[in-house]
């Protein structure tokens with residue numbers, strides 16, 4: 001009399017709904033389009049530290065009450081806002097011929113985790129590409145890769161959209177870092 005209960009029709013129905021739901025999610029993922037353009041670019045940020053005015057490519061322009069505009073604040077830099085005008089290169093060498101500038105800002109938005117938010121434009125002016133690509137998104141810096149959105153573009157990147165995978169390619173204290181962007185565009189005109 002203590003045999004296991006057979007699955008009731010209701011349970012079977014729920015299982016069926018669950019399975020069809022998850023398989024349609026899988027199907028949707030499989031139906032994602034292929035990128036129409038792939039680009040890998042690097043940009044280089046030299047943070048002003050009170051001594052490198054000549055070389056610095058970024059500046060702290062806002063700090064919380066417990067910080068200042070020379071040194072990034074404690075508590076994971078929470079509350080700092082940094083504006084940058086960084087050279088973009090095709091390889092990981094700061095001294096390579098730049099193909100454009102990365103211009104925009106990053107801000108630190110968590111007290112308990114080292115994380116940032118990015119909003120910037122690639123202004124490209126090389127023989128290969130002329131135009132702009134606009135990026136926005138959360139940047140959890142401790143993750144090896146982070147995906148941000150390509151929200152638009154102009155010129156050779158007219159009305160584009162896509163995803164850029166961000167990797168910290170080098171990090172030297174609070175003075176220099178280099179990001180590698182693996183840009184996949186899904187709308188090209």
Ligand SMILES: *[C@@H]1O[C@H](CO)[C@@H](O)[C@H](O)[C@H]1NC(C)=O
Nearest residue numbers: 046051052053054055056095
């Ligand atoms: C600034 O950049 C130049 C050229 O790359 C380099 O020689 C110099 O050491 C840098 N100065 C500082 C203070 O980082």
Ligand SMILES: *[C@@H]1O[C@H](CO)[C@@H](O)[C@H](O)[C@H]1NC(C)=O
Nearest residue numbers: 066067068069070071072073
């Ligand atoms: C900025 O803050 C840092 C770290 O708290 C401190 O060492 C430095 O003296 C401050 N600089 C100025 C100009 O207040």
Ligand SMILES: *[C@@H]1O[C@H](CO)[C@@H](O)[C@H](O)[C@H]1NC(C)=O
Nearest residue numbers: 100123124125126127130131
């Ligand atoms: C792009 O490069 C060309 C050639 O070097 C230059 O004449 C032009 O002013 C540049 N445009 C921008 C927006 O930087």
Ligand SMILES: *[C@@H]1O[C@H](CO)[C@@H](O)[C@H](O)[C@H]1NC(C)=O
Nearest residue numbers: 138140142143144145146147
């Ligand atoms: C970042 O890494 C953490 C821990 O590995 C993970 O839980 C989280 O989902 C990641 N976030 C993103 C946006 O990739």
